[in-house]
Amino acid sequence: xxxxxxxxxxxxxxxxxxxxxxxxxxxxxxxxxxxxxxxxxxxxxxxxxxxxxxxxxxxxxxxxxxxxxxxxxxxxxxxxxxxxxxxxxxxxxxxxxxxxxxxxxxxxxxxxxxxxxxxxxxxxxxxxxxxxxxxxxxxxxxxxxxxxxxxxxxxxxxxxxxxxxxxxxxxxxxxxxxxxxxxxxxxxxxxxxxxxxxxxxxxxxxxxxxxxxxxxxxxxxxxxxxxxxxxxxxxxxxxxxxxxxxxxxxxxxxxxxxxxxxxxxxxxxxxxxxxxxxxxxxxxxxxxxxxxxxxxxxxxxxxxxxxxxxxxxxxxxxxxxxxxxxxxxxxxxxxxxxxxxxxxxxxxxxxxxxxxxxxxxxxxxxxxxxxxxxxxxxxxxxxxxxxxxxxxxxxxxxxxxxxxxxxxxxxxxxxxxxxxx
Numbered sequence: 489x490x491x492x493x494x495x496x497x498x499x500x501x502x503x504x505x506x507x508x509x510x511x512x513x514x515x516x517x518x519x520x521x522x523x524x525x526x527x528x529x530x531x532x533x534x535x536x537x538x539x540x541x542x543x544x545x546x547x548x549x550x551x552x553x554x555x556x557x558x559x560x561x562x563x564x565x566x567x568x569x570x571x572x573x574x575x576x577x578x579x580x581x582x583x584x585x586x587x588x589x590x591x592x593x594x595x596x597x598x599x600x601x602x603x604x605x606x607x608x609x610x611x612x613x614x615x616x617x618x619x620x621x622x623x624x625x626x627x628x629x630x631x632x633x634x635x636x637x638x639x640x641x642x643x644x645x646x647x648x649x650x651x652x653x654x655x656x657x658x659x660x661x662x663x664x665x666x667x668x669x670x671x672x673x674x675x676x677x678x679x680x681x682x683x684x685x686x687x688x689x690x691x692x693x694x695x696x697x698x699x700x701x702x703x704x705x706x707x708x709x710x711x712x713x714x715x716x717x718x719x720x721x722x723x724x725x726x727x728x729x730x731x732x733x734x735x736x737x738x739x740x741x742x743x744x745x746x747x748x749x750x751x752x753x754x755x756x757x758x759x760x761x762x763x764x765x766x767x768x769x770x771x772x773x774x775x776x777x778x779x780x781x782x783x784x785x786x787x788x789x790x791x792x793x794x795x796x797x798x799x800x801x802x803x804x805x806x807x808x809x810x811x812x813x814x815x816x817x818x819x820x821x822x823x824x825x826x827x828x829x830x831x832x833x834x835x836x837x838x839x840x841x842x843x844x845x846x847x848x849x850x851x852x853x854x855x856x857x858x859x860x861x862x863x864x865x866x867x868x869x870x871x872x873x874x875x876x877x878x879x880x881x882x883x884x885x886x887x888x889x890x891x892x893x894x895x896x897x898x899x900x901x902x903x904x905x906x907x908x909x
Contacts, residue, residue, distance in 0.1 A: 554651045557835035559828060562655040565843065569598055571836035577602040578837040581617065582632040583610050584824075586858040593854045594844050601837055610634060614644075617829065621649060629832040630841060635669050636822035637715045638894030645669065650827035653842055657849040661869040665888050671823040672846050672856065674865040676794040676883060677716055678811040678819060682779040682787045689810040690789065694724075694731065694818075695738045697760060704764030707774050707790035711767075711901055716793065716822075721757055721904060722897040723820045723886035728753035730816045737815070748907070757900070758907045771796045779806040794819075797863035801876070811878050817886040820893070823867075824859070847871065 554560070572578075580587065580603055591603040608616065610633045617628050631650060635641060644650040645668070652670045659667065666674070681689050691697060697706045711717040724731060732752035735743040749755040766788060768774045774792040780799075784806075800807040811818055826845055828838045843849075847856030851871040860866065862876045 551648050551651070551830075553831050554648075554828075557828075557832075559651050559653050559835070559839070562657055563839070565840070565848070568836050568840040568843070572598065572834070572840045573600040575834040575837050576600065577604060578834050578841055579627050579629045579832075580605045580632065580841070581608055581613050581628045581630065582606070583608060583613060583634065584632070587632060589858055590845060590855050594841060597844070597854075598840065601840075603841070618649075621830070626829065626831045626833055628829040629834045629838040630826055630828060632824070632826045632845075634675075634822060635671075635825050635890070636719055636820070636893075637897055638890030638892075640825065640827070641668050641890050642894050645827065649830050651830060653826075653828050653839055655839070655843065658843055658846050658868075662867050666823065666867055668890065669823055669825040670827055670842065671825050671867045673824040673859045674867055674880075675822050675824065675863070676811065676819040676865070676885070677720065677791060678794055678809050678878075678883075680775055680778045680790045680792060680797070681808050682784060682789075683806045683808040684779075684782060685784065685787060686808070689808065689813050692813050692815075693734055693738045694756060694814070694816070695735055698756065698763055700763075702763065704766065705786075705788045707766045707768055707777055707788050707792075709767070709771060709774060709792055710769050711904060713769065715897065716771075718897040718901040718904070719820050719822075719893050721753070721900040722893045723817070723889075724753040724756065725751070725896065725900055726889065726892050727817070727886060731756050734816050754903060757904055761904060761907045762909050772799075775799050775805055775807055779808075782806060794863035794865075795861065798861045801862060809878060811883040814884060817884040819883065820886050821888050 578601060580591065582605060585607055587605055588607070591605045595601060595603055606613075613631060613633060617631060620627055633640065640650070645652065652667070654667055654670065662671075679689055679691065691702070696702060709716045728751040732743055735752055735755075743752050743755060745751070745755055746758070749758055766777075768777060768790075771792040774790040775796045778787055778790040780803075782804075794809075794811075797807060797809060799805040826842050828835065828842070832838060844853060844855035846868065847853040847866075851866065851868040856866060856871065860872055860874050862874055864874070865877070865880050866872075
C-alpha cells in the first residue's frame, strides 16, 4: 500500500492544476518566464530519473538549515530587502500563471531582485524538485503548489525537504489548523447549477444524486487524474455516520447495506457510481458543461473546485452555487501554499516574496490581489472581502484531517474503481 500511495502522490495528488492552479501547463522542457536561464539539470554522471520519491530522500538533520536561514523569525521588510538584494535573485517554481504578474510587480517594488518564474504543473514540479534535490542541486527557492491530500505535508514538509514560513505579523489570526503548511488561499469544492434552468440548486442532499431522476445528470472531476473526488470520498468514509443519518432523513427509513457496502459512505459511493456519473477531465470542462453557454437545455449539475465560479464573471457563464444548502458537509478544504525549499540559495528573497504574496501584514498589498477572485478564500481574517463570494463560515465543511486523507484516499479510490458498472 505504501508504494501505491506514493504513486498516487505523483500521478493523482500532484496533478492538481485544474483547481487553484488552473493556469498550469505541463511542459516537457519548461523555461522560466522572467529569466534568461533554465534551472540546471543534474550534474553529469548523476541520476536524472525521478524514480525515488521525495519522501525516501535523506532529509537534513534536525532542520538546522531552516533555523540558520531564519525561517522561524519575523523580520521587517526593510531588513529582508537589504539581505535579499545581496542575494540578487529568486527562483520560483509555481503552478499558476498568476504568479507572472505577481513577480513583475514584486520586481518593480524591490529593484535589484530578479525573479525567475518556472510555470510548472505540480506533478512535473515535484519530480523536478525531487530529482534536483537528490542530485545536490538547490535551484528552487519557493515551490507554490496545492495541498489537498496530505502528500505535501507528509512527504515533503515532514521530511524536511520543504519548510513552512510563518512570520507572526503575516499569519496572526490565521486558523492554527491551517499552519501545517504555509497557506495563503483556501479553496473548496461545491455544486454548480445552470441559473437559466434552475432557480436554485435542485438537490439538497448527497443522496439525491442516487435517485433515478438524476441518472446521468451530474458531473464529477475524473479521479484518475485529479484528487478532488478521492479526497471527498475519504472525508465521507471518515464521517460515514453523517451519511447514514442523512439517508434516513431523505428516505424516511434506515439504510440497508449491500454485501459490498461496509457502511453508508461506501453505499453512497457504490450507488452514485451506478447512477450514471459523468466524469470530466478538468474543472473548466465541468463548469462549461453546466453553464458554459446561454440557452442550454437539460444541462447537468456539476461538482467542482470553487475558484471556477470566477468564469461567471469573466466569461458570462450562467452558474449558480448554494454551498450552504446541505445539512451535512459538502466539501473538504484544500490550500494554495508557498513553501521554502530546503537549502535554497536565496532564503531572504524567498521570505520577502512570501510576505509580498500574502499582501504584507495588512494583506492589502498587490501580491495577493490576483487571488482575490470569487470562489477563493484568503486565509487571513483581515484580507479584503471578495464581492459575490458565499460566506465561508456558513459552508458546512468536513473537519480538516490531511493525515486521514493521505492514509485512506487510495483505498477509497480503489473501492470507487471496483464498483464502476
